[in-house]
Amino acid sequence: MSILTILLNLLLPPLAVFLKHGIGTTFLISVLLTLLGWLPGVVHAFYVNGTE
Template identity: 60%
Template sequence: MSLLTIILNILIPPVSVLLKHGLGAKFLVNLILTLIFWLPGCIHAFYVTQE
């Protein structure tokens, strides 16, 4: 995992998921989680970008 990915996972999680996997279900789930509350979106971004 690069430093840029880690920074994006913390600051704007949907962007890091978008860059890694493109528009799709993972991006939409992360966007919804981030809009509900930032922390679940951040955790999901780390989980998804680690794959």
């Protein structure tokens, strides 16, 4: 995982997921979790981008 991906995971989780996986179910889940709270979005982004 690159430094850019780590920074995007922390600052803008949906953008990080979008750049790796495009628009789809994973992106929508990331948006919803980020809207519910910043931390769930960050955890999801790290999980999704870390498991490839």
